[in-house]
Amino acid sequence: xxxxxxxxxxxxxxxxxxxxxxxxxxxxxxxxxxxxxxxxxxxxxxxxxxxxxxxxxxxxxxxxxxxxxxxxxxxxxxxxxxxxxxxxxxxxxxxxxxxxxxxxxxxxxxxxxxxxxxxxxxxxxxxxxxxxxxxxxxxxxxxxxxxxxxxxxxxxxxxxxxxxxxxxxxxxxxxxxxxxxxxxxxxxxxxxxxxxxxxxxxxxxxxxxxxxxxxxxxxxxxxxxxxxxxxxxxxxxxxxxxxxxxxxxxxxxxxxxxxxxxxxxxxxxxxxxxxxxxxxxxxxxxxxxxxxxxxxxxxxxxxxxxxxxxxxxxxxxxxxxxxxxxxxxxxxxxxxxxxxxxxxxxxxxxxxxxxxxxxxxxxxxxxxxxxxxxxxxxxxxxxxxxxxxxxxxxxxxxxxxxxxxxxxxxxxxxxxxxxxxxxxxxxxxxxxxxxxxxxxxxxxxxxxxxxxxxxxxxxxxxxxxxxxxxxxxxxxxxxxxxxxxxxxxxxxxxxxxxxxxxxxxxxxxxxxxxxxxxxxxxxxxxxxxxxxxxxxxxxxxxxxxxxxxxxxxxxxxxxxxxxxxxxxxxxxxxxxxxxxxxxxxxxxxxxxxxxxxxxxxxxxxxxx
Numbered sequence: 001x002x003x004x005x006x007x008x009x010x011x012x013x014x015x016x017x018x019x020x021x022x023x024x025x026x027x028x029x030x031x032x033x034x035x036x037x038x039x040x041x042x043x044x045x046x047x048x049x050x051x052x053x054x055x056x057x058x059x060x061x062x063x064x065x066x067x068x069x070x071x072x073x074x075x076x077x078x079x080x081x082x083x084x085x086x087x088x089x090x091x092x093x094x095x096x097x098x099x100x101x102x103x104x105x106x107x108x109x110x111x112x113x114x115x116x117x118x119x120x121x122x123x124x125x126x127x128x129x130x131x132x133x134x135x136x137x138x139x140x141x142x143x144x145x146x147x148x149x150x151x152x153x154x155x156x157x158x159x160x161x162x163x164x165x166x167x168x169x170x171x172x173x174x175x176x177x178x179x180x181x182x183x184x185x186x187x188x189x190x191x192x193x194x195x196x197x198x199x200x201x202x203x204x205x206x207x208x209x210x211x212x213x214x215x216x217x218x219x220x221x222x223x224x225x226x227x228x229x230x231x232x233x234x235x236x237x238x239x240x241x242x243x244x245x246x247x248x249x250x251x252x253x254x255x256x257x258x259x260x261x262x263x264x265x266x267x268x269x270x271x272x273x274x275x276x277x278x279x280x281x282x283x284x285x286x287x288x289x290x291x292x293x294x295x296x297x298x299x300x301x302x303x304x305x306x307x308x309x310x311x312x313x314x315x316x317x318x319x320x321x322x323x324x325x326x327x328x329x330x331x332x333x334x335x336x337x338x339x340x341x342x343x344x345x346x347x348x349x350x351x352x353x354x355x356x357x358x359x360x361x362x363x364x365x366x367x368x369x370x371x372x373x374x375x376x377x378x379x380x381x382x383x384x385x386x387x388x389x390x391x392x393x394x395x396x397x398x399x400x401x402x403x404x405x406x407x408x409x410x411x412x413x414x415x416x417x418x419x420x421x422x423x424x425x426x427x428x429x430x431x432x433x434x435x436x437x438x439x440x441x442x443x444x445x446x447x448x449x450x451x452x453x454x455x456x457x458x459x460x461x462x463x464x465x466x467x468x469x470x471x472x473x474x475x476x477x478x479x480x481x482x483x484x485x486x487x488x489x490x491x492x493x494x495x496x497x498x499x500x501x502x503x504x505x506x507x508x509x510x511x512x513x514x515x516x517x518x519x520x521x522x523x524x525x526x527x528x529x530x531x532x533x534x535x536x537x538x539x540x541x542x543x544x545x546x547x548x549x550x551x552x553x554x555x556x557x558x559x560x561x562x563x564x565x566x567x568x569x570x571x572x573x574x575x576x577x578x579x580x581x582x583x584x585x586x587x588x589x590x591x592x593x594x595x596x597x598x599x600x601x602x603x604x605x606x607x608x
Contacts, residue, residue: 111180112196113299115169116556117143117162118187121569123576127510128185129556129566130577131192131496133526134515136448138196139552142187142569143169143559159322160313167306169559170299178300186293186498189506191513193485194495195448198438202395202495203242203296210239210389213266218342237338239389241297241305243327244397244498245287251321253374258325258332260373261339261366264288266392271489273427283402284427287392292327293498294397297387305330305386330386333376337384339367394487398494401501406490409483409512421488431488439479439493445514446477449526470588471521482514511579520578520585523566527554 114137118125132140143165149157166184170176181200215235223234249259265286270276272284279285295302309326313319318326343354343365357363367373391397398407408421412435422428434440484493499505515522555565567585570577574585582588 111177112138112200113176113180113182114138114140115143115166115182115184116140116187117165117184119144119147119149119158121145121573122188123570123573124188124506126570126573126577127506128187128190128192129570130519130523131190131513131515133554133566134445134449134519134522135192135195136526137192139555139557141169141557141559145558159326160319163306163309163313163319163323163326165559167303167310170303170306176299178298180299181296182299182302183296184294184302185496186500189499189503190294190496191499191510192496193513194439194493195442198442199296199396199495201438206242206389206391206395207239211235214239218338237385238387240301240387241295242389242391242396243331244291244294244399245390245392245394246289246291246399246500247285247287247402248282249289249328251325252328252332255374256329256332257336257373257376258328259289261332261336262288262290263335263366264364267490271429275427281402283405285402287394287399287403288390290328290331290388290390291397291399291498291500292324293399293500294496295327296396301387304383305388308383308386331388331390333384334386334388335366336373336376339365343367393490393492394494395490395492396495398485398487398492398497400497400499400505403487404502404505406487407485407497408488409509410486411481411483413478413480425488428488430491431486432491432493435479435484435493439484442479444477445479445482446473446518446522449522467524467589470582471524473518473521473525483512484514485509485512516579520574520580520582523554527566 114132116125116128129140132138144161147161147165149161170182176182181203183199214237218236220233221236222231224231245265252258254260265288267286269286271286272279275284277285295305305327308330309323312326312329318329343351346354354363354365354368358365358368394403400407405425408417410417410421412433415433418431418433421431485497486493497509499509510516552563555563556569557563571585574583
């Protein structure tokens with residue numbers, strides 16, 4: 001094991017010892033321990049009670065609305081805005097409708113990239129893709145598509161290839177920029193539920209709240225200014241990257257930092273009643289363990305995490321247990337370093353408070369828990385701080401393993417189901433009776449799949465002619481009228497569902513997703529992109545509809561730069577995905593071939 005530095009000296013057997021105050025030496029004697037503890041317990045309980053009241057007042061346990069992001073120093077945080085171009089990430093300069101497209105126009109706002117590691121297509125992947133089309137997410141990029149892995153181990157190198165594939169893509173300056181945002185999801189068990197503008201706003205709010213917590217816990221320090229010309233006080237640690245949260249730690253060992261050194265959940269300590277964090281099967285645990293299946297953040301920061309992950313799997317052979325093991329280990333090492341530094345740099349008062357809190361079982365430090373934590377091997381010169389945090393309340397990412405019982409599909413204009421939900425869960429204290437404000441202020445569910453930039457110009461080219469048989473959609477649909485997967489205990493409606501663990505919900509829940517009854521019509525509608533000057537300007541500028549310079553609607557990109565239409569990548573999945581009995585894609589009303597304005601086949605003849 002490499003020697004620990006001062007940064008890690010709490011775990012160093014040769015660390016400098018501090019003189020123990022006389023009253024603590026007396027407290028440690030067998031005769032005096034009990035009266036001393038009794039004498040000071042009252043004071044400590046008063047202090048802890050005051051601290052707890054402050055923490056609880058900072059975020060209500062059951063809120064029916066989401067607080068709006070406030071201005072901070074991160075470029076991805078913005079106050080609430082009021083139209084479809086709702087944040088600096090989504091709002092490029094918009095040319096006049098009658099103007100031509102400037103030559104060499106450069107996209108001035110950050111792009112939003114959606115990466116999906118997937119080596120092959122099947123109905124599970126196509127359900128994920130349908131959910132992105134229905135909500136107008138960026139055109140997905142499939143990483144490692146068509147690749148065959150034949151490496152060592154049971155996974156044949158797929159886990160290592162997955163990490164390497166994402167890292168290589170994020171390292172290509174022709175495809176991504178450091179200031180862009182990236183969302184990486186698992187390819188075969190993720191469904192989007194809410195539009196990307198809400199995903200981004202919730203990311204902004206989560207980052208804002210997490211950084212306030214970090215500032216309170218770890219304080220500030222003198223840091224160089226952005227131009228390196230001077231220095232200024234700033235938070236010691238800052239979060240920029242969000243992973244999903246699991247209820248159980250796997251496959252890492254229970255004594256590893258990935259399981260034992262990570263922060264506690266921000267959910268109330270009694271959110272599941274008396275069984276919170278103690279239920280035998282883990283279903284009543286508060287989520288606090290990293291899940292690698294969903295991650296979002298600035299390209300620069302996500303790439304740095306993947307760079308270390310590549311080193312771990314390729315040079316240290318740490319990938320045999322999967323990417324989940326590797327990213328959880330990175331998070332655990334980050335938190336272990338943060339906490340050991342905090343504890344080792346405290347003054348006498350801070351050390352006394354930590355000692356007493358631990359003695360009374362009231363410490364909020366995971367390192368103070370009554371369990372053994374394996375010392376991590378410190379590699380000199382390696383980076384351990386990555387700005388990683390988790391979505392403890394499932395506002396962005398709902399991981400489903402051991403959480404299926406927390407979730408119910410609620411239609412919020414049907415109040416009859418509320419009493420049924422409460423009756424089925426005796427430990428449920430409350431849940432939101434209306435969707436949060438960000439959903440209430442959003443466009444209706446069907447708005448996002450509208451053609452192009454919602455143009456009504458009759459001269460706009462249409463890829464798919466309207467069909468009375470195939471394109472029937474409600475004239476108006478509100479979020480109150482559709483079923484929404486709701487985490488009853490966290491009181492949140494997540495932006496996406498990650499159905500990890502037990503895979504039965506992949507079949508059982510699909511028909512409950514709000515877009516399921518309209519799947520085929522929504523895909524057809526999404527493919528109908530405007531193809532005039534308006535579309536070219538939108539693609540070049542990169543607005544909410546056209547997320548990056550590549551453009552593309554109704555299909556996917558591969559990491560090698562190839563475009564595949566829905567009909568190509570999801571051929572023969574209609575029965576499992578649409579479940580509408582209307583036949584093969586493109587053959588519903590007879591055999592035909594449809595191409596877009598670039599000559600690419602959107603719907604192929606049956607024999608192709």
